[in-house]
Amino acid sequence: MRCALALATLVLLLGGSSAKGAPPAPVAGQARSLWEAWPRVRVSPADPWALKHRELRTALALLQQRHPGLIALVEEGLSTEGRKIPALRLGQGPTGVLLWSQMHGDEPTATAALLDLLNWFGTSPADPAAQQVLSKLTLWIIPMLNPDGAERTQRRNAQEIDINRDAQRLASPEGRFLKALRDRVQPVIGYNLHNQNPNLRAGLTGDQVAIALLSVPGDEALTETPGTRRTKQLAVRVRELVEPLAPGRVSRYDMDYTARAFGDSMTRWGTSTLLIETGGWAGPEEAERLVRLNFVALAGSLTALADGSLETARAEAYPQIPLNERDALTTLVVRNTRLIGGRALPSFLADLAFLVPGAFSGDSPRRREPSLIEVGDLAHFRGLAELDATGLLAVPWPAPAGDWAALRESLGSRSLLATDEATLLAAVRALGETAVARPGYAGAVLFYRAGSPGTLTLEGAVLRGRLVGGKLAATGPGAAAAGR
Numbered sequence: 080m081r082c083a084l085a086l087a088t089l090v091l092l093l094g095g096s097s098a099k100g101a102p103p104a105p106v107a108g109q110a111r112s113l114w115e116a117w118p119r120v121r122v123s124p125a126d127p128w129a130l131k132h133r134e135l136r137t138a139l140a141l142l143q144q145r146h147p148g149l150i151a152l153v154e155e156g157l158s159t160e161g162r163k164i165p166a167l168r169l170g171q172g173p174t175g176v177l178l179w180s181q182m183h184g185d186e187p188t189a190t191a192a193l194l195d196l197l198n199w200f201g202t203s204p205a206d207p208a209a210q211q212v213l214s215k216l217t218l219w220i221i222p223m224l225n226p227d228g229a230e231r232t233q234r235r236n237a238q239e240i241d242i243n244r245d246a247q248r249l250a251s252p253e254g255r256f257l258k259a260l261r262d263r264v265q266p267v268i269g270y271n272l273h274n275q276n277p278n279l280r281a282g283l284t285g286d287q288v289a290i291a292l293l294s295v296p297g298d299e300a301l302t303e304t305p306g307t308r309r310t311k312q313l314a315v316r317v318r319e320l321v322e323p324l325a326p327g328r329v330s331r332y333d334m335d336y337t338a339r340a341f342g343d344s345m346t347r348w349g350t351s352t353l354l355i356e357t358g359g360w361a362g363p364e365e366a367e368r369l370v371r372l373n374f375v376a377l378a379g380s381l382t383a384l385a386d387g388s389l390e391t392a393r394a395e396a397y398p399q400i401p402l403n404e405r406d407a408l409t410t411l412v413v414r415n416t417r418l419i420g421g422r423a424l425p426s427f428l429a430d431l432a433f434l435v436p437g438a439f440s441g442d443s444p445r446r447r448e449p450s451l452i453e454v455g456d457l458a459h460f461r462g463l464a465e466l467d468a469t470g471l472l473a474v475p476w477p478a479p480a481g482d483w484a485a486l487r488e489s490l491g492s493r494s495l496l497a498t499d500e501a502t503l504l505a506a507v508r509a510l511g512e513t514a515v516a517r518p519g520y521a522g523a524v525l526f527y528r529a530g531s532p533g534t535l536t537l538e539g540a541v542l543r544g545r546l547v548g549g550k551l552a553a554t555g556p557g558a559a560a561a562g563r
Contacts, residue, residue, distance in 0.1 A: 103319070103391065109208070109382070110320040113375045120199040123191035123370055128438045130187050132162050132226035138194050139165060139222070146201030153219075156256030159237040162226040164253065166260055169200060169220070170213040175266035176384065177350060178377075179221040179257060182242045182273075182341065184228020184235070185438065188357040188366070189272030192373035193222045199378060208382040215385035219264050224253050232438065244337070246344035257341065261350055268309065268384065269352035270377070271295065271342040277359025277437065278408045280461065281330035282401030287463065287556075288358035289325045290372055291403055292317055293332035295354050297346035301336060306351030311397040312389050313353045313380050318400055319392070320379040321372050325360065331400040332356055353380075359437075361463040361557040409452060410435040410544055411553065411561045412462030416473040416526070419500075420454070421515035423508045426472065426500075430457035431516070431524065435544035435560075449544030451520040463557030466546065471526045472535060474503055475516040478523035483547040486523060486540060497536045503527070526551060 122138060124130055130138075143150050149169060156164035180189040197220075203209040212218075223229055227237040235241050236251055245254040261269075279288045294310040296302070303311075318329045332354055337343050345352040355376060357369050383389040411433040418429040432453040453460065479489045490496055495506060507514045516524065523542045527535035539548025546553055546562045553561045 105388075106316070106319045106379070107323055109379055110323060110375055113320075113378050114324055114371065116199065116203075117195060117371045117374050120202050121195050122198045123194045125367060127187040127191040127366055127370060128185070128232060130191055131229055132223065135190070135223050135226075136163075136165070139167070142194070142197050142201065145198075149201050150197060154260070156260075157252055158225070158227045159252055160227045162230075164221065164224060164226060164256055166256075167197075167218075167220040167222070169197070169218045170216050172213070172215040172217050172385070174215060174268070174384065175217050175219065175264055176268045176270070176381065177219045177221075177261060177264065177266040177345075178270040178272065179224050180272040181222070181229055182224040182253070182257070184225040184230070185232045186234075186274035186357075187229065188274050188369050189355065189373050189377075190222050191370045192377060193220060193272075195370065195374045196377050199374070208378070208386070212381050212385040216381065217264075218381070219260065219266060221257065221260070224257060243341050244339050246341045247339045254341070261345065261348065266350050267306070268313075269342070269345045269350040271345070271352050271354045272373075273354065273356045275332070275356035275358050275403070276405075278410075278434070279330070279358055280404040280407045281328055282404055283407075284327075285330065285401055285404070286327040287361060287408055288330045288403060289328035289360045289369060290317070290321050290376060291330045291332040291354075291356040291358060292400060293334060293342075293354035293356075294397060295342040295346045295352040296336045297343065297351070299336050304351070306349070307346065308394045309389070310346075310351045310353045311394040312392040313384070314400065315394065315396045316383050316389055316392040317353075317355065317376045317380050321376055324375065325372060328358075328360065329400065330358075330403045331397075333403045333405070361555075361560070363559075407459055408461050408463070409433065410449075410462065410557060411464045411466070411541065411546070412457060412460050413466045413468050413473070413524075413541065414457070416468035416471050418454070418473045418516060419475070419504060419507055420517075421475055421507055421510075421512075423504070429454055429473075429516075430460070431473065431541075432457055432460050432462065433541055433544040448521050450518075451516060451524070452518050454516055454518070462555060464546075464553040464555045464561030466551055466553045468526060471528055471538065472500065472503075473516070474507060474525040474527065475514045475520060476507070476523045476525050476540075477510060477513045478540075478542055483540070483542060486542060486547075487537070490525070490537065495537070497530075497534060498527075499533050499535060503535065
């Protein structure tokens with residue numbers, strides 16, 4: 080599978096390099112080289128969400144043993160619950176760069192990539208790019224700022240404070256530690272590393288966002304300074320690096336200035352900051368592809384900072400990065416069905432959008448259960464999986480506990496496996512408000528196909544946001560997961 084992925088990626092790279100707006104050839108070559116180097120230097124786990132505080136400490140200790148003298152543990156903060164927060168130093172260059180990850184405990188992708196980056200420095204003594212970074216830059220790295228949140232796979236710390244909104248009050252020990260380190264080492268550039276809601280598109284015509292970027296402003300007027308111009312150049316360079324690897328999947332993060340946010344405050348304090356948000360890339364080995372993209376983005380942009388090639392990146396190209404498009408991507412979209420929506424109303428033409436929550440949902444409201452999120456004309460929506468339900472009748476049906484077999488058994492006991500529309504309407508009417516297809520509905524949606532005159536036969540269902548029954552086939556990068 081890894082060979083197939085590498086081959087597919089090489090095709091994308093070769094195809095992307097000749098497209099309009101393609102990155103300069105040296106940048107594309109560097110991206111390809113870093114992408115191909117990642118399997119060799121990788122030490123990160125297959126599942127970044129499995130990387131908790133203990134596993135991180137073990138990984139860092141092994142890296143220090145493997146590469147003596149490379150990684151210095153300069154100090155340790157303490158989390159709310161007393162977990163040690165390591166701050167690392169690499170290199171001895173005159174330009175200080177601060178990278179911090181996982182200030183939201185459920186956002187671990189960049190943390191995993193930082194481990195691979197550390198190993199890249201240690202295992203690449205003959206690589207001039209790696210060595211130039213270490214000679215021209217001093218890197219200060221906090222790989223997991225919020226270990227208490229990571230332990231619970233939650234955004235906030237143990238105080239239930241969002242650390243990224245604590246830059247002014249500094250009520251959290253984690254926030255105080257980050258601020259104290261910044262004040263002590265005075266880095267000129269910051270990397271604020273996060274995960275964002277994976278269900279976003281890169282503009283109206285783009286695909287699911289894999290990487291979103293923001294040159295973080297330092298004031299309400301979004302004043303461009305030499306520092307923010309530099310982070311715009313960094314954003315452009317990161318896009319040039321990863322766009323050939325993930326075409327149509329790089330966006331600009333949609334956020335205004337927020338004085339109490341750490342990234343904005345870092346820029347205001349003099350550490351101009353680039354925000355990198357990891358999104359999603361549905362399909363096999365999604366988490367690993369995203370870690371790999373982060374590795375390319377970090378190693379490539381740090382190299383550009385160190386060797387001076389960043390000056391060739393045009394800050395004027397920054398606004399051309401497409402914005403995050405929200406409310407346009409979801410797990411499964413069913414199109415062109417005829418829906419019995421409930422409330423004794425006649426059927427009507429509708430599309431249905433379903434969301435299956437993953438390990439992370441970004442800054443959107445938490446959804447604990449799969450549910451229907453929208454009904455109607457959803458031409459603007461794109462599903463990671465899609466079902467063309469033309470010719471099918473959709474019926475909301477509060478599902479019993481269990482799987483498809485239990486659902487079929489329940490319907491069979493009511494003679495609803497093969498029936499007629501009038502009987503279905505009456506059955507739905509009898510269920511009242513529990514069988515209304517509306518946003519937040521978490522029951523099953525049954526799909527019937529017309530057979531002999533007047534007869535409808537059950538073909539399958541959406542159960543907990545996934546297609547079941549075997550006769551309904553979805554398309555799209557998330558089709559395999561949607562059909563579980």
